[in-house]
Amino acid sequence: MSVCVFQRTCFAHPTCSIQMAARSHQQGPHLTSAWKSPWIKTKGLCPAGMGTQLVPAHVPCPSLRASHVSASLAWSLLSHSDVTFVVGREQQKVFAHRCVLACRCQAFRGMLSQGPGGSEDSPSSIPTQGPFILGNVQPEVFLAVIEFLYTNSVTLNSHIVLEVLTSSVEYGLQDLCKLCVKFIKDTLTVEQVCEALQAAVTYGQADLQQHCLAFIEGCTAAVVRTQGFHELSDVVLARVLRSDRLAVDELDLVQAVREWAHVSSAVLERPVPEVAALPVRELRLPLLAPSELVTLESHNQRDLLIPAESIAAAWRSHALRKGSGVPSHLCRPRRGTRPRDHHRHLDPHAK
Numbered sequence: 001m002s003v004c005v006f007q008r009t010c011f012a013h014p015t016c017s018i019q020m021a022a023r024s025h026q027q028g029p030h031l032t033s034a035w036k037s038p039w040i041k042t043k044g045l046c047p048a049g050m051g052t053q054l055v056p057a058h059v060p061c062p063s064l065r066a067s068h069v070s071a072s073l074a075w076s077l078l079s080h081s082d083v084t085f086v087v088g089r090e091q092q093k094v095f096a097h098r099c100v101l102a103c104r105c106q107a108f109r110g111m112l113s114q115g116p117g118g119s120e121d122s123p124s125s126i127p128t129q130g131p132f133i134l135g136n137v138q139p140e141v142f143l144a145v146i147e148f149l150y151t152n153s154v155t156l157n158s159h160i161v162l163e164v165l166t167s168s169v170e171y172g173l174q175d176l177c178k179l180c181v182k183f184i185k186d187t188l189t190v191e192q193v194c195e196a197l198q199a200a201v202t203y204g205q206a207d208l209q210q211h212c213l214a215f216i217e218g219c220t221a222a223v224v225r226t227q228g229f230h231e232l233s234d235v236v237l238a239r240v241l242r243s244d245r246l247a248v249d250e251l252d253l254v255q256a257v258r259e260w261a262h263v264s265s266a267v268l269e270r271p272v273p274e275v276a277a278l279p280v281r282e283l284r285l286p287l288l289a290p291s292e293l294v295t296l297e298s299h300n301q302r303d304l305l306i307p308a309e310s311i312a313a314a315w316r317s318h319a320l321r322k323g324s325g326v327p328s329h330l331c332r333p334r335r336g337t338r339p340r341d342h343h344r345h346l347d348p349h350a351k
Contacts, residue, residue: 031285083112084131085142092139093131096146107171141167148176156183158192162199169203181208188215194228201236216240220248220336224256230263234278241282242329247336250287254296257283258305272303280306284330285314289340293318321345 081095101108109131134142141163148154154176156164161183168176185208198206199210204269216223223229229281232240237260240246246253262275268275283306293314300306313326319340331346
C-alpha cells in the first residue's frame with residue numbers, strides 16, 4: 001500500500017496540501033512567520049490545476065477553491081501515485097505523480113522522460129514506479145520540493161532552508177528559490193549568516209549577499225567566532241574583509257583570519273600561507289600600533305600567515321608617518337577600529 005507524499009510533506013500541519021493550496025488562493029500571496037516556532041509556513045501563489053496548461057504565476061487561479069475540492073477527488077489525487085523516489089541514505093520512499101512533476105518542473109520532465117537505457121522513449125517503455133534513486137538528497141529537503149510542486153507553497157525551517165535553496169537552483173524552480181531567500185532573510189541569525197552568504201555567492205543571489213553582508217557588519221565580533229565563519233571560502237572571506245563597516249577591531253580581525261586559515265589548512269591539506277593568500281591581502285595592518293605589529297611578527301614566525309612584505313609595508317607607514325606605498329583602503333579605519341595615535345598620519349586629508 002503506497003503512503004502518499006502529501007501525508008508526509010505536511011507533517012508539521014494538520015491540514016492536507018490541497019487544503020493549504022486552496023487557502024493560498026483565498027488569502028493571496030504572502031509570507032507568514034512565527035518567531036516562537038521552529039516551523040514556518042511559506043506560501044506562494046495558488047498552483048494551477050492538474051491539467052496540462054499552467055496558470056501564470058501572477059494570475060490568481062479561479063478554479064481551485066476549498067468548496068470545489070471534494071473528498072473523493074482529494075483521495076484520488078493522494079492515492080494513485082505512479083512514480084517512486086528512493087531518497088537519502090535512509091532510502092526513504094517518496095511517492096508522486098508523473099503528470100504533476102513533469103507539468104511543474106522541466107528538470108523532472110527530463111528525468112521522467114528517460115527510459116531504462118538513459119534515452120527518451122515512449123511512455124509505455126518507462127517503468128511505472130521507477131524507482132528513481134536520489135542518494136545525495138535529504139528526504140526532508142526533497143519532500144519540501146515536492147510540496148512546492150503540488151501546492152506552490154513550502155514548509156521551511158532553518159535546518160533545511162539552505163539545502164532547499166540548493167535544490168531549487170538545481171531543479172530550476174525560481175519561485176521556490178525566491179521563497180527560500182525570503183525565509184533566510186527573515187530568520188537570519190549569527191550562527192547561520194556565513195553559511196547563507198556562502199550559498200548566496202555560490203548561487204548568484206545578489207540581494208541575499210547584500211543582506212548577509214549588512215548583517216555581518218552589524219555584529220562582526222560575534223560572527224567571527226562561529227563555525228560558519230571558519231567554513232567560508234577564501235573568496236567569500238576576502239569579500240567580507242573588504243568592507244569598511246565591519247564592527248570589529250583590526251587586531252581581533254587578524255586573529256579571526258588566523259583561526260580561519262588554520263581550519264582551512266587542515267581541511268584542504270594545504271599550507272596556511274597558501275589557503276590564506278587572498279583574504280590576508282585585505283587585512284589593514286597599517287592600522288595596528290607598533291607594539292601590536294611586534295606581537296604580530298612574533299606570531300607570524302610560527303605559521304607564516306602574513307607575507308613579510310605586508311608587515312614591512314605596515315612598518316614603513318609608521319616610519320614615514322603616512323600610508324606611503326600601501327593601498328589607500330588598507331589605511332582606512334573600519335567602523336569597529338579602535339583609535340590609535342598614529343591613525344591621524346594615515347589620513348590623506350590630514351595636515
